[in-house]
Every structure is written in structure tokens, then in C-alpha cells.
Amino acid sequence: MAILAVGFLMWGPGVAAAQAQPWTAAFWKRFGVSVSVARVQPVDEEVDPVVKVGGSAGFFPDQGWGPAFGLGWFTTDVSSGGLMIGQLKARPVLGGVGYTWMRGRLATKASLTAGVIFNSATLDQALLDQSSGPASLDVRNSFAVRPAVSLEYALFRKLALKGTLSVLATRPSVVLTTPQGQTRGTWNASNGALQGGIVFYPFR
Numbered sequence: 001m002a003i004l005a006v007g008f009l010m011w012g013p014g015v016a017a018a019q020a021q022p023w024t025a026a027f028w029k030r031f032g033v034s035v036s037v038a039r040v041q042p043v044d045e046e047v048d049p050v051v052k053v054g055g056s057a058g059f060f061p062d063q064g065w066g067p068a069f070g071l072g073w074f075t076t077d078v079s080s081g082g083l084m085i086g087q088l089k090a091r092p093v094l095g096g097v098g099y100t101w102m103r104g105r106l107a108t109k110a111s112l113t114a115g116v117i118f119n120s121a122t123l124d125q126a127l128l129d130q131s132s133g134p135a136s137l138d139v140r141n142s143f144a145v146r147p148a149v150s151l152e153y154a155l156f157r158k159l160a161l162k163g164t165l166s167v168l169a170t171r172p173s174v175v176l177t178t179p180q181g182q183t184r185g186t187w188n189a190s191n192g193a194l195q196g197g198i199v200f201y202p203f204r
Contacts, residue, residue: 028203030060034162036197040074043190047088048077060201061100061107061152068098068111070146072168072193084124086137090189091118092144092168105154114145119172119189139187142172152199160199167192 033055040050052074073091077084098111119139148166155161169190176183 030062030201031057031203032060032160032199032201033057034197034199036162036195038072038193038195040072040076040191040193042076043188043192046078047189050074050076058199060204061102061109063100063102065097065099068096068109068113068148070094070113070115070148070166072146072166078121086121086123088139088189089120089122092116092146092170093118094144094146098148107152107154109150109152111148111150112145113148114143117142117144117170117172117189136175136177138175138177139189140173140175142170142189144168144170158201158204160201162197162199164195165193166195 034057035053035055037051037053040052042049056071071092071094073089075087075089078086078088092115094113094115096111096113098109100107100109118141121137121139123137146166146168148164150162150164152160152162167190171186172189174185174187
């Protein structure tokens with residue numbers, strides 16, 4: 001908004017509007033929304049897999065280099081020896097770069113993103129009520145890297161199918177507090193994800 005305001009003051013209303021219209025039209029023509037289903041498979045066998053339904057926004061693929069972003073937030077149960085311990089919430093915010101190959105209706109994109117995962121964990125209430133059990137579990141925020149490959153096939157002008165395979169690598173610090181004291185360490189919270197969905201481009 002600040003850049004648009006400066007342009008408006010420098011060139012006047014008529015020129016600013018003329019400059020903005022082509023960019024705005026191209027932006028909305030490529031804009032799309034999607035609904036997808038994803039399965040997240042943690043590397044740690046004591047963290048349950050997650051199947052989630054979600055939505056996202058993006059742009060129609062174009063040949064060459066471009067920015068890449070990722071969220072992929074999820075909540076999952078954590079267990080130990082078959083006993084439910086609590087829940088883990090992971091909120092990754094990632095950004096990076098990707099390259100897209102166009103072959104007719106098929107777009108193939110390879111990307112690499114990195115960023116911060118905002119982690120939190122809650123213990124099961126049954127454990128909190130036991131004096132000999134854990135009192136708290138603190139999973140710290142962590143750095144993460146995620147390579148991904150996606151395929152998008154245009155069924156019609158406004159509708160496409162999209163699938164994505166990604167691997168998230170991260171090792172957050174963990175602090176476990178018990179009546180006997182604190183235990184500190186790192187945890188392999190990496191996971192793989194397979195996602196498929198439908199993309200709709202309303203203005204194409």
C-alpha cells in the first residue's frame with residue numbers, strides 16, 4: 001500500500017491507475033484457491049499420523065523460477081509404549097524458491113523452503129494428575145527445511161488437479177519436567193506429507 005501511495009503522488013491519478021490495471025488483471029487471472037486432503041507421516045513412530053482437510057491460495061503455474069511458500073500446520077497425538085502422553089501442535093512458516101517445468105497441461109514444480117516451526121505441546125490430563133508422572137513438556141520452536149515436488153494437471157481452463165510430496169526436516173529442543181527434575185534434549189520431529197486436491201482459478 002505504501003508503494004502504491006508513492007506512485008499515486010508522483011505520477012497523478014490517471015497514470016497511476018493506468019499502470020495498476022495491467023498488473024491487477026494479471027494478478028487475478030493467475031490467482032487460484034484449492035481444497036486438499038493431506039496425510040502427514042511423522043518419522044517418530046510414537047507420534048500418530050495425521051489426515052487433514054484444508055484450503056490454500058496460490059497462482060497458476062508458469063515456466064521458470066519463482067517464490068515458494070509453505071504452512072502445513074497440524075496437530076497430532078504423542079504416545080509412549082502405547083500410552084497416550086499428549087498432543088503436539090506444529091505451525092511451520094516457510095519460504096524459499098522453486099522451479100516449474102511446463103509440458104502441455106502438466107506443470108511439475110520442485111521447490112526448497114526453509115523457516116521456523118512454532119511448536120507447542122500439552123500433556124494428557126491423566127498424566128498431570130499423577131504425582132509420579134511428568135509435570136510439563138515444552139517443545140521449543142525450531143528451524144526447518146522442506147524439499148517438495150508437486151504436479152498440477154489442468155482439467156479445464158479454470159480447474160486443475162494437484163498433488164504434492166514433501167519432506168520436512170526439523171529437530172526441536174525438548175524440556176521434560178518431572179518431580180525428579182528436568183530432562184533436556186532434542187527430538188526428531190521430521191515428517192513426510194502426501195497431499196492431493198482440486199485447484200479452482202475463478203478469473204481465468
